[in-house]
Amino acid sequence: MQTACRAQKQLDRSKLLEDCDGEAAYVNRCLQIFVRETQSDMDGISAAFRKNDLAQVSRLAHRIKGASASIRAAFLRDKAAHLDVLGSQGNAFEAATCFARLQMEFDNFKEFVATLPRLPE
Numbered sequence: 001m002q003t004a005c006r007a008q009k010q011l012d013r014s015k016l017l018e019d020c021d022g023e024a025a026y027v028n029r030c031l032q033i034f035v036r037e038t039q040s041d042m043d044g045i046s047a048a049f050r051k052n053d054l055a056q057v058s059r060l061a062h063r064i065k066g067a068s069a070s071i072r073a074a075f076l077r078d079k080a081a082h083l084d085v086l087g088s089q090g091n092a093f094e095a096a097t098c099f100a101r102l103q104m105e106f107d108n109f110k111e112f113v114a115t116l117p118r119l120p121e
Helices: 002-010 013-019 024-050 054-070 074-089 092-114
Strands: none
Touching (some): 013 024, 024 054, 054 092, 074 092
C-alpha cells in the first residue's frame, strides 16, 4: 500500500480534476482506461524486447509518454520519455533497465488506481 501512496502523491490529481471539469467519477474512469491501455502497451514493449525490436519499444514508450502526460502522471511520463529516447538510439541494455523501472512505477500506479471506486464500463 505504501507504493500506492507514493503513486498518489506523484499524480497531479487536482490538475487532472480541473482538466475534467471537477468530475471525480470521470477522473477515476480516465485513470482506469489509462491503466488498461497502458498495460497493453507495456505487454507490447515486453514482446518487442523479446524480438529485439527497439523501434517498437520506442513507439510504444512514446504512446505511454503521451497518455501519461494527459492524465498528469509526470513520473510515468518522464520514465516513458527516457525509454523512448533509449529505444530510438538502439541502446538495448539501458532501455531494458529503464523499462524495468517504468514497469515498477506502473505497477505502483495500478495499485493506486485499484483503490479508487470502480465505475461501470
